[in-house]
Amino acid sequence: MAGLVLTDLVSLGVLASRVPRDAVDDAVEATGKGARRRGGKLPPHVVVYLVMALALFGDEDYEEVTERLTGALRSWGSWDRRWEPPTKGAVTQARQRLGPEPVAELFSQVAEPVAGLEADGAFLGPWRLMSVDGTELEAPDTEANRAAFGAGSRDGPYPKVRLVTVCECGSRAPVLAAMGPSVSKGSGEQSLARTLYPRLEEGWLLLADRLFYGWADWCAAADSGADLLWRVKAGVGLPFLGLLPDGSYRSVLVKTSVKGSRRQALVAAARRGEDLDPALARYVRVIDYEVADRGGEDEDGLIVLVTTITSWQAAPAPALAAAYHERWQHETAHAQVKTILRGAGRILRSGSPPLVEQEIWGYLLTAWAISALICEAATAAWTDPGRVSFTRAVRIIRRAVGPAFPPSAG
DSSP: OHHHHHHHHHHHHOGGGTSOHHHHHHHHHHTTOOOOOOTTOOOHHHHHHHHHHHHHTTTSOHHHHHHHHHHHHHHTTOOOTTSOOOOHHHHHHHHHHHOSHHHHHHHHHHOOOOOOTTSTTSEETTEEEEEEEEEEEEOOOOHHHHHHHOSOBTTBSSOEEEEEEEEETTTOOEEEEEEEESSSTTOSHHHHHHTTGGGOOTTEEEEEOGGGOOHHHHHHHHTTTOEEEEEOOTTSOOOOOEEOTTSOEEEEEEOTTOOHHHHHHHHHHHHTTOOOOTTTEEEEEEEEEEOTTOOGGGTTOEEEEEESOOOTTTSOHHHHHHHHGGGGHHHHHHHIIIIIITTTTOOOOOSSHHHHHHHHHHHHHHHHHHHHHHHHHHHHTTSOGGGSOHHHHHHHHHHTHHHHOOOOOO
16 A cells, blocks of 8 residues: 555656745846747746756657656646747757756755654664765766867766765755866865865754865864764874773864974863864864775775764764764665666766756756655655665656646746
8 A cells, every 4th residue: 555655656746846946937037048039949947947857858869758748847837839849959058058057056946854753764863874985976978078078088088977865864865065177286075074164054964974074174064063973094083082981082172283292282171171273273082993804905894884873872972983884875866867877887978068067957856856756755654765666766757757847826
């Protein structure tokens, strides 16, 4: 019975219930793309839904996707006869007129955490578990894409776009994102993640692998009001300030440039429990433990976690260690975009950098909307969203594309 309810809700819940026309119009207007189109050109709000449709049907060509969407619009009475039939050339021109900005703005407006309290791995006490991680997507090998994203590497001939997202662990829904070239200076995962930290929210517990730790990044993320649980490398100095009953210990992070006697003075002040200048040093709590047979670069199996949650009663060490491993849900979130929506082994379809960015925002927006629908359906069916197949949900929504994209004003 639960399966029937789940299927009905996913197929009838419709993507547009999560990405409504009003939000599309607001995003178009906010980015200055709302001017009226003459000569039967597709209006911006239809093109936004078309970008989402292209993400939903990532392995189909323009003609197939536009035929599906046009038929859906006609069935809903939302197709204006004055609009030009969306040939491949017309679709490309419409996408070029729209640009990436409205889709990025729309994502920033609507993408939010969606997991309920019943979702496994969604919360640790009062904290909503979130994670930050990066991946790469391959773009067509055009001159423009090579100039913008790099000329490929030994790992493949295609230009690669680096994408860093903040995802909700319980739903695997992306809620924040930044992208850039994979080979130029300042476009590493740390650099892109840095642009997202001011947008973290109070009540989140952000999980991050050791690649992301740096003094300035830690401070920027913590100053957002979110709490942090980050793995750090062995070389990060973590002075022992005292053992806590749960096996964790109190420590202090000191600004990297502070060395010698100044560092020693700050550590001594921390041992006395004095207030510290947050621009120079910050109290933290450390949880370290071993995981056997990890292999690779983790041959010693030691994992060192640092958290802003200094109260061991609020989040005991075993609970934090278990919560950290929810970070692996992020790998699944990236696979949902790269493998299930786009298609295994496929590259992006766009030949110019603005359209590459637009296409990626379309994938993120569609992935978020599907994840939101899964959570809604799972809640109604009294089941954990993690037990719902993203692949199955995509298949159901693809079959129900008519009700999935009704861009009528409401």
